[in-house]
Amino acid sequence: MSELRRLDVLRAIVEDYVQSREPVGSKALRERHNLGVSAATIRNDMALLEEEGLIAAPHTSSGRIPTEKGYRRFVDEIGELKPLSRAEREAINKILDSSQDLDEMLHSTVRLLARLTNQVAMIQVPHYDTAELRNLDLVGLGARQVLMVMIASNGTVDQRMLTVSRSYSDEELNDLKQWLLNSFGGHRLADLVGPLGNEGAIPARHEAPLVDSVLRALEEMAQAANVQRIVMAGTANLARVEGDFPLSITPVLEALEEQVVLLKLFSELEADSRGLAVAIGTENHYGQLSDAAVIATTYSTDQRSKLGVLGPTRMNYSSSMASVRAVARYLSKILAN
DSSP states (O other): OHHHHHHHHHHHHHHHHHHHOSOBOHHHHHHHSOOOSOHHHHHHHHHHHHHTTSEEOOTTOSSBEEOHHHHHHHHHTOOSOOOOOHHHHHHHHHHHHTOOSHHHHHHHHHHHHHHHHSSEEEEEOOOOTTOBEEEEEEEEOSSSEEEEEEEETTSOEEEEEEEOSSOOOHHHHHHHHHHHHHHHTTOBGGGGSSOGGGSSOOOTTSOHHHHHHHHHHHHHHHHHHTSOOEEEEOTTHHHHTGGGSSSOSHHHHHHHHOHHHHHHHHHHOOOOTTSOEEEEGGGGOOGGGTTEEEEEEEOSSOTTOEEEEEEESSSOHHHHHHHHHHHHHHHHHHHHO
16 A cells, blocks of 8 residues: 555656656645645655655755656556547647648648647658559650659659750650559569669650659659658757756757667667557667657557657656557558558
8 A cells, every 4th residue: 555655656746846847845745636644654655765766856955856767667657548638639630631742741740749749759751661653753844844753652752853855745754654654663662773774675765865864863762762761840849848958958959960869769669568668868778868758659550660759857758648649540540541
């Protein structure tokens, strides 16, 4: 019983500190929470929590704040996550359903997640090594320009503007388009990086320079699609909590700029039974993020692609975890359809 009560005290300290950013004392706990015990008992529980390293006294304050270990225990004890409100669910549906292509959808997702959590939202652009060339188009734009648009099987849309030597008719461009689709349609993007010109017989009616330009553009698109990157939003949210980073917020901002660090971090995170990965402080294994916390989960059918949020260790974990999981589920459902 006493252990359960101590967990209640820890939970109350975390919740109060996250909300107020002020050290929490026994008197405040007794007034704000229905713990059902005396102030003396609460003080005794706080002393035991401090001995366990779950809370600590900052400087000479009579109040206590959670430690990294305390936050970890708090997160591990979170049971059912509170579902999002109807307004939040409708907002997710409206924003994601209105996106025209994958890139726009990913940007909409991180902006939405940053707004829901007040943290920095991040999403890993899906791995494209299994995506295939679904469609492409060639559109003449005046005397010396052709717009090439590629659509992949995962919804990715890319385009290139080609400078050509002469004007081409719609019939000529459509003929070349059909040859490209017959030669490469259904091929994995990862397999389109290489000597594409050797695939099939090039239509005799097309000049070699045009074909070379189109194949070069297609290869560039395939290479770009295979470059791993992260889309981010809400970095300005860190300005509101700059004081939560004891030494400086600069290392965190530098880490956010280094895509390699974030991609490695995402690859190392392992989900728990709730389908979420939560890394707190030094659990991140990156010195720049030792004062930060990350909540992430996978989305889509590719379990390598993740989305999540990053903020100070003093964050609303239960609310942020619920938002991350809900947004991931909505996004996965839309991508599946």
